[in-house]
Amino acid sequence: MTDLIEKRPNFYGFGGLDRSAHIREREGWLDELLARPDTRLVLVWRTRSFVIEVADAAPRAAILQAAEHRHLVTHAESIAFLGEMGGIAHVALDLSPLDEVDIPGILQTPGAFTDLRRIGPLLERFEGSLLAYARGLLWWHQRHRFCGVCGHPTKIVKGGHQRSCTSESCRAPHFPRTDPAVIMLVHDGERCLLGRQRIWPDGMYSTLAGFVEPGETLEEAVAREVWEESGIHVRKVQYHSSQPWPFPSSLMLGFHAEAKSFDIVRNDEELGDAQWYTAEDLAAFESRGNFLPRRDSIARRLVQDWVESVRPDLAEAVDRVASAYPVRTT
Numbered sequence: 001m002t003d004l005i006e007k008r009p010n011f012y013g014f015g016g017l018d019r020s021a022h023i024r025e026r027e028g029w030l031d032e033l034l035a036r037p038d039t040r041l042v043l044v045w046r047t048r049s050f051v052i053e054v055a056d057a058a059p060r061a062a063i064l065q066a067a068e069h070r071h072l073v074t075h076a077e078s079i080a081f082l083g084e085m086g087g088i089a090h091v092a093l094d095l096s097p098l099d100e101v102d103i104p105g106i107l108q109t110p111g112a113f114t115d116l117r118r119i120g121p122l123l124e125r126f127e128g129s130l131l132a133y134a135r136g137l138l139w140w141h142q143r144h145r146f147c148g149v150c151g152h153p154t155k156i157v158k159g160g161h162q163r164s165c166t167s168e169s170c171r172a173p174h175f176p177r178t179d180p181a182v183i184m185l186v187h188d189g190e191r192c193l194l195g196r197q198r199i200w201p202d203g204m205y206s207t208l209a210g211f212v213e214p215g216e217t218l219e220e221a222v223a224r225e226v227w228e229e230s231g232i233h234v235r236k237v238q239y240h241s242s243q244p245w246p247f248p249s250s251l252m253l254g255f256h257a258e259a260k261s262f263d264i265v266r267n268d269e270e271l272g273d274a275q276w277y278t279a280e281d282l283a284a285f286e287s288r289g290n291f292l293p294r295r296d297s298i299a300r301r302l303v304q305d306w307v308e309s310v311r312p313d314l315a316e317a318v319d320r321v322a323s324a325y326p327v328r329t330t
Contacts, residue, residue: 008301009125010241010242010243010254010298010301011120011121011125011128011129011243011295011296011297012120012128012129012132012243012244012245012246012296013129013242013243013244015083015126015129015130015133016085016126016129017082017083017084017085017090017129017130017133018083018084018085019082019083020081020083020084021161023159024081024158024159024161025158029159030079030081030091030159030160033081033089033091034066034070034073034079034091035066036066036067036089037065037066037067038065038066038067038088038089039065039066039067039088039089039090039091040063040064040065040066040088040089040090040091041063041064041065041066041069041072041090041091041092041093042061042063042082042090042091042092042093042130042131042134043062043064043072043092043093043095043107043113044092044093044094044095044096044113044134044135044138045094045095045096045098045103045113046096046113047115047135047138047139047142047248048113048114048115048116049061049113049114049115049116049131049134049135050062050064050107050111050112050113050114051111051112051113051114051119051123051131052110052111052112053112053114053119058122058123058124059114059119059122059123060123060124060127061123061124061127061128061130061131062109062110062111063090063127063130064109066091069107069109071106072093072095072106072107073093075093075095075097075098075106076093076094076095077094077095077096077097077141077142078092078093078094078138078141078142078156078160079091079092079093079094079156079160080092080094080134080137080138080141080156080159080160080161081159081160081161082130082133082134082137085126090130092133092134092137092138092160094138094141094142096142116128116131116132116135116246116247117247120132120294120296121294121295121296121323128296132244132246133244133246135246136176136244136246136248136249137160137161137176139246139248139249140176140177140249141156141160141163144163144174144177147165147166147167147170147172147174148172148174149165149170149172150165150167150169150170150172152165152166152167152170153165153166154166154174161175161176162174162175162176176249177249178244178249178250178251179211179249179250179251180211180212180218180250180251180253181209181210181211181212181245181250181251181252181253182209182210182211182212182218182221182222182225182252182253182254182255183207183208183209183252183253183254183255183298183299183302184207184208184209184222184225184226184234184237184254184255184256184257184302185207185240185254185255185256185257185302185303185305185306186207186208186226186230186232186234186256186257186258186259187256187257187258187259187306187310188258188259188262188276189258189310190278190310191276191277191278192276192277192282192303192306193207193208193226193230193232193259193264193274193275193276193277194206194207194274194275194277194303195207195208195229195230195271195272195273195274195275196271196272196273196274197270197271197272198270198271198272199270200272201291202289203289203290203291204290204291204292204293204323205273205275205277205285205290205291205292205293206292206293206297206299207293207299207302207303208225208226208229208230208274209225209252209299210224210225210228210229211250212253218239218253218255219237219255222234222237222255222257223237223257226257227267228267228268229266229267229268229270229271229274230264230265230266230267230271230274231261231263231264231265231266231267232259232261232262232263232264233259233260233261234257234258234259234260235257235258235260236257236258237255237256237257238255238256238257239253239254239255240254240255240256240301240302240305241254241298241301242254242298243297243298243301245297245298252297252298254298254301254302256302256306262276264276279307279310279311279314279318280311280314282303282307282314282318282321283314283317283318283321285318285321286320286321286322291321291322291323292318292321292322292323293323294323295323300323303318304318304319
C-alpha cells in the first residue's frame with residue numbers, strides 16, 4: 001500500500017513548494033518579495049480562485065507576475081507568502097473587498113474567479129495544490145480578523161502564517177486552523193461499505209467520514225463514525241494517507257478498516273443510504289446509474305486502492321467509473 005501512495009500522491013497535497021518558514025520572522029522580507037519582478041501572485045476572491053477557462057481545454061490557474069500586477073497589492077485585504085518553487089516566490093492575495101463589477105477593470109488580465117470545488121479535478125496537480133493552499137490560508141484570515149480572547153482586531157504577522165492581537169494588554173497569537181477529519185474504507189475482505197448523504201447528487205456513493213472529536217484517537221474516531229453512521233463495528237484500523245481539503249479547512253486522514261459486524265443500521269439522519277459492494281459491483285456502478293467519489297478526493301483513492309488490492313483485474317474498470325463531477329482527461 002505504501003508504494004501506491006508514493007506513486008500517486010493525493011490531489012491538493014502534492015505542492016512541491018519550499019515553504020521557507022525560516023524567513024518569516026525577518027522584518028520587511030514580504031515587501032522585498034513583492035518587489036521582485038519574478039514573484040508570482042495567486043489570487044483569491046471570496047473563496048474563489050482565479051483561473052483561465054477556455055472552451056475545449058482544461059482550466060488552468062491564472063498565476064500572475066508581480067512585476068505586471070503589483071497594483072493588486074493595494075487592493076488586498078490579506079497577503080500571505082506560500083513558498084518558493086525553483087527560487088520563485090509565490091504570494092497569495094485576498095481581493096475580497098473588491099466589488100464583482102470592478103474586478104475586470106482592476107485586474108486587466110484574462111481569467112475569472114471560480115469555485116475550486118467545481119474545477120479542482122480538471123487542474124494540473126501542482127496548480128490544484130497551490131490554489132487549495134491559498135484558498136485555505138486566506139479563508140482562515142477572512143474569519144479571524146478579531147481576537148477570540150479579547151475581541152480586539154488582529155493583524156497579519158509572519159508572512160500570513162499567524163495573526164496577532166493588536167491589544168497591548170493581550171497580544172494573543174492566532175494560528176491557521178485545520179480541522180482533522182477521518183475518512184475510511186470499511187471492508188469485509190470481499191465487499192466494501194459505501195454510503196450517500198441525502199444532499200449529494202443522485203446516485204453518488206462514497207466512503208464514510210466524520211470529524212475527530214476532542215479527547216479521542218484517530219482510530220477511535222474511525223470506529224465511532226462508522227458505528228454512528230452504519231451500525232457496523234470495525235477492527236484492524238490501518239492508516240492509509242492524508243489529504244488537505246480546504247473546503248473550508250479540513251485535513252482528511254484516510255484509513256482502511258475491517259468490519260467485524262455486517263448488518264447495516266443507519267443511525268445518522270444525514271446518511272440517506274449505505275450498502276455493501278463487491279469490486280464487481282463497483283465496476284458496474286455506472287451502468288446502474290451510480291457514481292463514485294470525485295477524482296480529486298481521497299475517498300476515490302481509498303476505493304481505488306482497495307480494489308487494486310483485492311481484484312487488480314477490475315482496477316481499470318473501476319477507475320473508469322464516472323464521478324458526479326468533471327474529470328481531467330489529459
